Amino acid sequence: MSSAFMGRVARVLAGTLGAQLITIGVTLLLVRLYSPAEMGAFSVWLSFATIFAVVVTGRYELAIFSATDQAEFHAVVKLVLQIIIISSVFVALASALAGHVWPALPSVVGDYWFALAVVALGLGANKLVLSLLTYQQSFNRLGVARVSLAGCIAIAQVSAVYLVSDVSGLIYGQLFGVVAATALAAVWVGKPLVTACAATSWKTVREAAGRYINFPKYSLPADLINTVASQIPVVLLAAKFGGESAGWFALTLKIMGAPISLLAASVLDVFKEQAARDYRETGSCSSIFIKTFKLLAVLALPPFVAFWFIGEWAFGFIFGDAWAESGRYAVLMIPLFYMRFVVSPLSYTIYIAQRQNLDLVWQVTLLALTVASFTLADTVQTALWLYSLGYAIMYFIYFWMSFYCTKGDAK
Known part of the structure; x- marks a missing residue:
């Protein structure tokens, strides 16, 4: 770098x-x-x-x-x-x-x-x-x-x-x-x-x-679907399992989302400017894409592995016994948070290449998977495990879509 x-x-x-x-x-x-x-x-x-x-x-x-x-x-x-x-x-x-x-x-x-x-x-x-x-x-x-x-x-x-x-x-x-x-x-x-x-x-x-026009035509519905997919679990949990479950889940998202906002979003602010400039000048931004991917993947691995063992205890110790359930939710969702941390900043190449149509298809699939996870499951734990695993797989697909768009011939 x-x-x-x-x-x-x-x-x-x-x-x-x-x-x-x-x-x-x-x-x-x-x-x-x-x-x-x-x-x-x-x-x-x-x-x-x-x-x-x-x-x-x-x-x-x-x-x-x-x-x-x-x-x-x-x-x-x-x-x-x-x-x-x-x-x-x-x-x-x-x-x-x-x-x-x-x-x-x-x-x-x-x-x-x-x-x-x-x-x-x-x-x-x-x-x-x-x-x-x-x-x-x-x-x-x-x-x-x-x-x-x-x-x-x-x-x-x-x-x-x-x-x-x-x-x-x-x-x-x-x-x-x-x-x-x-x-x-x-x-x-x-x-x-x-x-x-x-x-x-x-x-x-x-x-x-x-x-x-491709931004409101493709990016708006794609990002709207993505936001609905990320926010609707709170609504579905509240409706199906009660307000307390929604509160525990919301705390999990806020605390576990902190590493993503802390580093991944900071990298995104710089990555999108550098990648867009490289794409305009050379027709490709694959070099900065690969370097940024390696940086994020290596930085994220140790803390997420450690959290797998101490996450539940840490939530109860820091926020009190009333919020210990949030720690159990967090451990179940580690695959989701790790993949989101690594892939989210890199997905901006889809906008640079103006391939929002690919993003729209991915987002629709993600929303369907999210709704299915929370409506078909009988318990909160089952719903969160299905949600986390499905989300991680979808982000793996998202990574390869984003890499494809780093090349000038992706259009």
């Missing part, structure tokens, strides 16, 4: 590490302030917000790294902003009306529909801002932006405990934290960029929308 690449990873990693330490720290406090059932209700609500956050950008923010010149770059940014605003209005209306037309919808979604729409808008805008900082190679600010998001949410949620009761504190804390952090990060993007985007003609915006 080049020193420049590793230096960029280190800068983003520092910010991501800070964000994860804040998240884990506040989680240690929240699990003592809220019951597993309350955490489960919040996790169900947050799952819907996370799903809607994918929709509100149309996934056009991914096209930023494929823009061929500054005029097209500014047009894409303006297009994304427009889509975020319009989509968020529809999310608000849909959330407000859904409870009346779909009785099976979790009540927490209908009760907090406005907060759901605002958080979806904020998360979508935050994705755009982080993409812009990455495009500008402002990796120091990118790291700070991640810390700001985690910090604002943590402060708001802890403070809300003393202002409102039950799950409301978690939801409104999430709302104020996301809005504050996104507004702060937007300032760092710079006024010249905002001015240039505002001055871009709508004709240029429409041309950019047409040129990168």
